[in-house]
Amino acid sequence: MVMPNLVKDAAYIAYESTLKKEVLSGEIPQHIAIIMDGNRRYAEEVLGESTIKGHTMGREKLKEVLEWCMDLKVKHLTLFAFSTENFKRDPEEVNYIMELMEKSFYEYADSEEVHKYRVGIKVIGDRNLFPESLLKAVEYAEEKTKDYNELTVYMAVGYGGRQDIANAVRCIAAKVRDGELDLDDIDEDLISSAISTSDIPDPDLVLRTSGEVRLSNFLLWQMAYSELYFTDVYWPGFRYIDFLRAIRTYQQRKRRYGA
Ligand code: IPE
Ligand code: MG
16 A cells, blocks of 8 residues: 555654664664765666766755754764766866866855854865866865864765775875885874875764765775765665664764774
8 A cells, every 4th residue: 555645754753763862762873974975876777867877866965964064063074075086087077077076165164054063164185187277176175164163064076985094005105205204103093194184083984875885985094993874775775774774883883993
C-alpha cells in the first residue's frame, strides 16, 4: 500500500527527531569529512534528467548539510567537492561545476547565516588548476570569513591526498636543505603540521554517499584512524536521517586507535 504523503512526512519528522535526540546524547564527532558522490546518477536514474543537473542539486544539498552541522555543533567539516582527477571529465561538465562553485563561494561569503553562525570557509587543493574567476571567488570567501571558527568548512577542490602528502614532503625537504630542520626532526607530527588541514584535528568520521566503497585519494594522511561510513544514497538524496544514522553508527563503534 502506498502511504499518503502526509502520513509519510509525519513519520519521517518523528523518526528524525527521535534519532536526533539519541545522537545528541552521545559524543558528536568534531570533524566530519564527506565524499559527496552520486550527483549524476541521481539526476539520471532518480529524476530522469540530464546528468549535469545533478551538480546543481548537489550544491543545494550542501547548504542543508551546513545547517545540520550547525544544528549538531559539529566543529569541522571537510568536503570533497572536486578531485584533481575530476578535471579529466568532459570540459563542458568541468566548466559547469567551476561556475557553480564560483557562484557558491560568493553566495556563502555574503550569506547572513555564515556571518551569524561564524562559519569559516577555506579551500584545500591545487589553486594553479583553478580558472581565474574561481580563484577570485575562493579568495573572497576566505577573506570574508577568516576570523570565524565556530564551524570551519574546508572545501577540497582540485584536491588529491597523495598530492597533499607530496607538498608536505617538499616543504619539509626545503627546510632540511636550508638547514632549518634536521633529518631527525621528521616525524608524524611534523608531517601533520605541513599537511593542508594542519590547523584542525584529523577527521573522526569519513562518510561517502552513492554506494561506492573507496577513498578516491581523499585525505589519505589524515584518515589513518578515522571511522569510515558508506551509504547507498546518492548525494542529492542524502537526508538528515542518513546523516544522523552515520553519526549514530560512529558513536556505536569503539575507537581504539590500534590499542
Ligand atoms: C559527485 O558526483 C560530484 C563530483 C565528483 C563533482 P558525480 O559527478 O561523481 O556523480 P556520479 O558518481 O557519476 O553519479
Ligand atoms: Mg562519482
